Amino acid sequence: MAKVQFIKSADVKPWLAELAKEHRVFAPSYDGEALLFRPFDPEQEIVLDRAATMPPKKTIFPQSEKLVDFTYSKDPENLSRIKIDAKANLPEGSTVVFGSRPCDARGFTMFDRVYLSDKNPDIYYQARRKNTLFITLACRTIENTCFCNWVDSDPCDPTGSDVLAIPVNDGYLLESVSEQGEKLLNSKLLADGSSRRAEAEKICQEIAGSINNTKDLTLAPEKLLAVFDNMEFWEEVSAKCLSCGACTYLCPSCYCFNITDETTGMKGKRLRSWDNCMSAQFTMEASGHNPRPTKAHRLKNRVGHKFSYYPTIHGGVISCCGCGRCIKSCPAGIDIREIVLKAIDFVPAAVEE
Ligand code: SF4
Ligand code: SF4
Known part of the structure; x- marks a missing residue:
């Protein structure tokens, strides 16, 4: 009780x-x-x-946290062998x-x-x-x-x-x-x-x-998948996006991070910092290939992750708590609710015989 x-x-x-x-x-x-x-x-x-x-x-x-302190030392008998001592910073x-x-x-x-x-x-x-x-x-x-x-x-x-x-x-x-x-x-x-x-x-x-009238989002996971390959849809809804990342940084349910090492001589620290899937760098590979090359691909991923992929893996739970911060803070006025509802209502054009 x-x-x-x-x-x-x-x-x-x-x-x-x-x-x-x-x-x-x-x-x-x-x-x-x-x-x-x-x-x-x-x-x-x-x-x-x-x-x-x-x-x-x-x-x-934390926005940026030290995960590990590490020290390199060379084996004096064999200088090509390097020992690493690492200590977690819990x-x-x-x-x-x-x-x-x-x-x-x-x-x-x-x-x-x-x-x-x-x-x-x-x-x-x-x-x-x-x-x-x-x-x-x-x-x-x-x-x-x-x-x-x-x-x-x-x-x-x-x-x-x-x-x-x-x-x-x-x-x-x-x-x-x-x-x-x-x-x-x-x-x-x-x-x-x-x-x-x-x-x-x-x-x-x-x-x-x-509070405003509720909407039924039960169909969101499958409807977002149905427009997955429709880049016209995603280009239209992302047209105003500036790729600033405010929506991800302010979101209480966005959890992506990047790991970087900072070293001075033989000592260093490993840091974990928030990352932002709306940035072009987020999926940039070392080869220069980027699997999400445009803001349309990136917004598709952000909305799709929250309202389709996450619920599919986690028992139907939508990974958005409806706080509205991304809507309030978007300098371009992009409203995630409108995108999800548009996908739910989307009817593909009939193919002419
Ligand atoms: S806050 Fe708006 S403009 Fe900035 S990345 Fe998000 S959707 Fe794009
Ligand atoms: S409304 Fe949803 S997606 Fe937008 S900031 Fe809040 S939890 Fe994140």
């Missing part, structure tokens, strides 16, 4: 200060005009009335992310199917995932770019979170989702929230009712 607590708005910062004694705490605050998840600073205003510009992706999957400590949105927390579940697979778990991701807790804030306002309801979610969805915070009168109802989340709810600053439950449920129903 979930633990249900209530916190007054005025006590949020003191509670985060308490949590910060044991964990690294991130909360949304402004950095210039961008609302980002930044290390908690009691002097800084925490902004909870809108979703952050960037999801808290880097709290588990992340330590625990993190609490406060104020993520349901779509942000759900985004990590798309990562989990890939990075935590039984066959080949990613030890860096695994270490951070296990030690990062999400206190997710249910959305009170819906933007016209939001479409979490199209992808089996809603503005109070607890999937992927440890605690769900629902804004109620004067404060927040805090509901534990995981065992680790329950442990976060033991502060003296919190009071029993059972009497506020009905109010929170009503608020969630009202918000769910205010």
